[in-house]
Amino acid sequence: MAISREEVKKVSLLARLQLSDAELETMTAQLGDILGYVELLSELDTDKVEPMAHALDVSNVFRDDKVRASLDRGEALANAPKHDDECYRVPAVLGDG
Amino acid sequence: MTEPYTIIIGLEVHVQLSTASKLFCGCSTAFGSPANTQTCPVCIGMPGSLPVMNREAMALALKTAVALNCEIPRRTKWDRKQYYYPDLPKGYQISQFDLPLSEKGYLTISDSRGRFEPKPIRIIRAHLEEDAGKSMHDEVAGKGDSRIDLNRTGTPLLEVVSEPDLRSPVEARAYLDELKLLLNYLDVSDCNMQEGSLRVDANINLHIDTPEGPVATPIVEVKNMNSFRAVERALDFEAQRQYEVWQETGTIMGAPGGHKTTRGWDETAQVTVPQRTKEESSDYRYFPDPDLVPVTTTEEQVEAIRAGLGELPAALRERLQKTYNVTPYDADVLVNQGRELVDYFTELADRCGDGKMAANWVEQDVLRWLNDRQIGIGEFSVSADALAGLLEKIKGGDLTTSRGRDVLTAMLDSGQSVDAAMRKLGIQSVDxxxxxxxxxxxxxxxxxxxxxxxxxxxxxxxxxxxxxxxxxxxxxxxxxxxxxxxxxxxx
Amino acid sequence: MSLTDLTATELLAKLTQGEITSVELTGVFLDRIAAVDPTIHAFLRIDRPAALARAAEIDARRASGQPLGALAGLPVALKDVLCTAGEPTTCASRMLENFRPPYDATVVARLRAADAVLIGKTNMDEFAMGGSNENSAFGPVHNPWDTDRVPGGSSGGSAAAVAARMTPLAIGSDTGGSIRCPAGLCGVTGLKPTYGRVSRYGLVAFASSLDQIGPLARTAEDVALILGVLAGHDPADSTSVDRPVPDYARTVSKPLSGLRLGLAREHFGEGLEGQVERAVREAIKVYESLGATVREVSLPHSKYAVATYYLIAPCEASSNLARYDGAHYGHRTNQEAMLAELEIERKALDAAGDTEGLDRLDNALVRMYRRTRSEGFGPEVRRRVMLGTYALSAGYYDAYYLKALKVRRLIRQDFDRAFEEVDLLAGPVTPTPAFRLGEKVDDPLSMYLFDLFTIGANLAGIGGISIPCGFSAEGLPIGLQLQAPPFEEERLLRAAHMFQTATDWHTRKPPAI
CATH class of the missing domain: 1.10.10 (Arc Repressor Mutant, subunit A)
Incomplete structure (x- = not known):
């Protein structure tokens, strides 16, 4: 399955990346190569194969409902690019994301 | 109904489950703490952190699902729902996509005032997911900044999705009341809408009869409704609005301009207003969360949950009518007050041997006292046994009903027994x-x-x-x- | 002989016997780093005073007869993908250049509890994505055997640091070969444990269902020593397995009798360079001389492993890396410049009367995300995020991601079947020895194909080890890979140790430095 420049542009928004025209060009070519290569998988008949999302066959791992100490607010916000000692600050989120 | 259309409503309800800690970490779920004081590396999605499932959240979710008559699949799993928003620190919400913990249930609604016939509302699914944080626009200091509080991030939510089986705003309201009541009986949530522990989104459209046959208006998802009353009003408004728009434009579902849209309820203006959504924002790219393992549930576990549910509102209403000879209306009033009040009532009725009299006293005198003081039956100081003694005296002619009320008031004020209160009031049989x-x-x-x-x-x-x-x-x-x-x- | 030439096990004996102190030892390695690392660039961060203070503290405890942990006084280097409380943890990315996690990864806490001296954080491919270590935002690592060549990746810093005798022990992470490949190219011993054997808590995730932390050292004996500290159940990682941890250090020296080795026919075919194949086949003869039986087996779905991996890993990565958006931690683009840029674009569209363009124009938040991520991520990370986002997007999920998960199951079944017949699989680690810096940077696909022998273990979740088994004509190390059924690390280590008692490849030292 080849991928078009337009599709790559659309995906760049979905992935929240900003690509210059030149980067878009290279990305389209490289993704095209890789997608062309992975096309190899389509020759396998996998209709009856159970997908394997985990490397382990483990289930039902729980923790008890116990409250543990949270981070100090200062510690939580210490890595924030912008904060006001109470909240993280980001450009306005009015409307949609 | 005289309108030439049928209203089609489906509801999505998010219920916060009353666990002590969050869904995937040990942070407290308490409401109202200062911003960003209830977070840890896990719930703010710090690099390297990993989620571990809260056992109690799963137990509460399963209990609710069983009470909603849902099928419980033997295996459920966790998926990531991916979108970018600053109140979602990982860039994805841990939720359930194609294998929810429950599906295909129903909740029966009825109306003691007879506005509609009792009917089951089908539940498509009930699944667990984590809540997002809160974003606030800072008008004053802002210059366009929003402030983000992540305290709520990771709180367990049960999302209950109904089929579009509701045919009026009144039915929608009844469904919500019944669901809330059920959750109260199950003791799985405090259902406080003001604190956000119960949230409702509604999907609504109209099926209109025309000479050319029935047509459907485009579906609208209504959000931002902060009370059940608001849900009822918003749906009333929206039904009328859709009918008017259809009369003007004739736009129907699936036609150009007939795609699903989102509108928000404006409480002040009492109208719904359009909300903008981008096409790409609905591509959530769900996939199984590799950090969490599946959960399996056996038939035996489900049966044990079912056995432990206790008597739920619908069954209870029926029993009160049959055993205590109360009217459907009285049964409704009593059951809607919650299990503790019903227990008080049944004890009272059993002791005094008169269900109707017990219902009258509970509904009029006891409830008035509780409502005036905004307290629950647990804080009502006259035991069912003591009140039964009072009612026996009234039945025996020793007291008039109105004198009996004075005695009850005296008992509540002084904490005295029936006899002591009567003595205090100077009440004795006249020779x-x-x-x-x-x-x-x-x-x-x-x-x-x-x-x-x-x-x-x-x-x-x-x-x-x-x-x-x-x-x-x-x-x-x-x-x-x-x-x-x-x-x-x-x- | 310098102290830096001794193995961890030998050094521990000297520390225990009081022949040397940890301060002396740590000082010697720090000096070695100061002398050599400007050429190699294996480390991103060294805190000399902190390391020496820690060594002094352990020495003091030893002097006063207090009980000490299993690694007491030994320097250990950490790949900079492991969270260290209060210290920078960068993943070799601009995105996390100033990130200081408020907590230790579980393995870091375990190392501290074992009284290891954490000597520094090692260089790597950005977010562990890469096979050559050229994707570090802070510059590539050079192979100590030939500094014009790559050390392999993504744990290239950890492998080069061990090879260049800058640390006796190092920790790496392996998602598609990221421990075994650099171990092979640098001539050291590196183990990727079974998925779930070592806690991932505090390992900055690349592809969660494939990532596994493991040790690099000079010998299997040393790897066994430190694996005993790393391995074990962690309630903070739902995918860490609750089963007993064998005493690897005690059993490593016991030879395996009647060992049945399998050679996967698919790993000796096209693409494998002749001198690598010759070295690997020589190594297998050594095993035969030690009593092992050898037979050919088949992993029929091997040729699909790279394609499967390069769907699953980017899909998971695109999701795991969504959190780096400039909102809560890490890099954020200059907000004023971002708003100014938007304003210019808006005006231009306005002037052109392009209402559709105006409608499509990012809002401030979306533009903040996009600029932040494009500035913070290097080209390889961006490529994988794009690939994963695309493969998970509406309409493509079934054809790409779901398909890959199904082939993953087939690959796992291949291994299960092979292990019914043999105890271990033996084969090459990489198709060629170390290639030159820059040789493959413009050809991502050929870089990906370099992983073809190591990727299977990650997809199947099994353990694998890379041990030195010879040298190329240019004097570059060649690695032998052994792979075992799940949770058979003990078998891997014993087999590796058998080989190292019969050969001396692992004792060779890069001549240039």
Missing amino acids: QNELETLCGELLAANPKVVEDVKEGRLKAVGALIGQAKSRNPNVNPGQVRELCLKLIERM
Whole structure:
């Protein structure tokens, strides 16, 4: 399955990346190569194969409902690019994301 | 209904489950703490952190799903729902996509006022997911900044999705009331809408009869409704609006311009307003969360949950009607107050042997007291046993109903027993001789009344009752009336 | 002989016997780093005073006869993908250049509890994505055997640090070969444990269902020593397995009798360079001389492993890396410049009367995300995020991601079947020895194909080890890979140790430095 420049542009928004025209060009070519290569998988008949999302066959791992100490607010916000000692600050989120 | 259309409504309800800690970490779920004081590397998605499932959240979710008559698949799993928003620190929400923990249930709704026939509302699915944080636009200091509080991030939510089986805003309201009641009986959520522990989104459209056959208006998802009342109003408004828009434009579902849209309820203006959504924002790229393992549930576990549910509202209403002979309306009022009040009622009714009388006293006197003070039945100081003693005295004619109310008030005020309260109020049975003397004296002092009665105006005797009560507050008005009439006859 | 030439096990004996102190030892390695690392660039961060203070503290405890942990006084280097409380943890990315996690990864806490001296954070491919270590935002690592060549990746810093005798022990992470490949190219011993054997808590995720932390050292004996500290159940990682941890250090020296080795026919075919194949086949003869039986087996779905991996890993990565958006931690683009840029674009569209363009124009938040991520991520990370986002997007999920998960199951079944017949699989680690810096940077696909022998273990979740087994004509190390059924690390280590008692490849030292 080849991928078009337009599709790559659309995906760049979905992935929240900003690509210059030149980067878009290279990305389209490289993704095209890789997608062309992975096309190899389509020759396998996998209709009856159970997908394997985990490397382990483990289930039902729980923790008890116990409250543990949270981070100090200062510690939580210490890595924030912008904060006001109470909240993280980001450009306005009015409307949609 | 006279409108030439049918309203089609489906509801998505998010219920915060009452766990002590969050869904995937040990942070507290308490409401109202200062911003960003209930977070840890896991719930703010710090690099390297990993989620571990809260056992209690799963237990509460399964309990609710079983009570909603859902099928519980043997295996469920966790998926990531991916979108970018600053209140979602990982860039994805841990939720359930194609293998929810429950599906295909129903909740029966009814209306004691008879506005619609009882009917089951099908539940498509109920699944667990983590809540997002809160973003606030800072108008004052902002210059366009939003402030993000992540305290709520990771709180367990059960999302209950109904089929579009509701046919009116009244039914939608009834569904929400019944769901909330059920959650209360199950003790799985505090259902506080103001604190966000219960949130409702509604999907609504109309099926309109036209000469060319039925048509459907485009589906609208309505958000931002902060009370059940608001849901009812928003849906009323939206139904009317969609009908008007259809009359103007004729746009139907699936036609150009007929795609699903989102509108928000504006509480102040009492209207729904359009909300902008981008096409790409709905591509959530769900995939199984590799950090969490699947959860399996056995048939035995489901049966154990079912056995432990206790009596749920629908069954309880039926039992109250059958066993205690109360009306459907009374059963509804009692059950809607919650399990504790029902327990109080049944104990009272069992002791005093009169379901109707018990219902009257609970609904009028007990509930008024509780409502005036905004307290629950747990804080009501007169036990069902003690109240039953009072009711027995009334039935035995020792007390009038109104005197009985005074006694109850005295019991509540002083914490005394029935007998002590009666003594305090000076209430004791009046001796028959004493009563005859009293009535004789009254008749002698009121010849006009005697005359009126003799002429057939029996009502006139009422004037004597007040006088008798003022001379001796313990007299039974019925007895006074009866004795006076008897004495006049003899005169 | 310098102390830096001794193995961890030998050094521990000297520390225990009081022949040397940890301060001396740590000082010697720090000096070695100061002398050599400007050429190699294996480390991103060294805190000399902190390391020496820690060594002094352990020495003091030893002197006063207090009980000490299993690694007491030994320097250990950490790949900079492991969270260290209060210290920078960068993943070799601009995105996390100033990130200081408020907590230790579980393995870091375990190392501290074992009284290891954490000597520094090692260089790597950005977010562990790469096979050559050229994707570090802070510059590539050079192979100590030939500094014009790559050390392999993504744990290239950890492998080069061990090879260049800058630390006796190092920790790496392996998602598609990221421990075994650099171990092979640098001539050291590196183990990727079974998925779930070592806690991932505090390992900055690349592809969660494939990532596994493991040790690099000079010998299997040393790897066994430190694996005993790393391995074990962690309630903070739902995918860490609760089963007993064998005493690897005690059993490593016991030879395996009747060992049945399998050679996967598919790993000796096209693409494998002749001198690598010759070295690997020589190594297998050594095993035969030690009593092992050898037979050919088949992993019929091997040729699909790279394609499967390069769907699953980017899909998971695109999701794991969504959190780096400039909102809560890490890099954020200059907000004023971002708003100014938007304003210019808006005006231009306005002037052109392009209402559709105006409608499509990012809002401030979306533009903040996009600029932040494009500035913070290097080209390889961006490529994988794009690939994963695309493969998970509406309409492509079934054809790409779901398909890959199904082939993953087939690959796992291949291994299960092979292990019914043999105890271990033996084969090459990489198709060629170390290539030159820059040789493959413009050809991502050929870089990806370099992983073809190591990727299977990650997809199947099994353990694998890379041990030195010879040298190329240019004097570059060649690695032998052994792979075992799940949770058979003990078998891997014993087999590796058998080989190292019969050969001396692992004792060779890069001559240039």
